[in-house]
Amino acid sequence: MANIKSQIKRNRTNEVARQRNKSAKSAVRNAIKKVKVAVEAKDLEKAELALKQALRLIDKSVSDGIQHKNTAARQKSEIQRLVNSLK
Numbered sequence: 291m292a293n294i295k296s297q298i299k300r301n302r303t304n305e306v307a308r309q310r311n312k313s314a315k316s317a318v319r320n321a322i323k324k325v326k327v328a329v330e331a332k333d334l335e336k337a338e339l340a341l342k343q344a345l346r347l348i349d350k351s352v353s354d355g356i357q358h359k360n361t362a363a364r365q366k367s368e369i370q371r372l373v374n375s376l377k
């Protein structure tokens with residue numbers, strides 16, 4: 291345990307940020323899963339709606355510094371390709 295006051299505070303803020311990042315990453319993964327489930331069910335309308343939501347969450351995670359931009363690009367490419375396969 292840290293004895294320095296600033297480090298004690300930093301440990302608290304790090305924990306808050308860790309929880310927030312964990313939640314955001316989980317939301318992105320869940321959104322991607324929704325797209326994949328809709329594609330497997332061959333439901334184009336549902337897949338496009340889920341895609342729109344997933345793309346928004348992925349872009350937000352990059353702008354918040356939670357994900358690397360190349361990771362986001364790869365995820366977006368994968369789900370877009372899946373949805374396009376239904377058309």
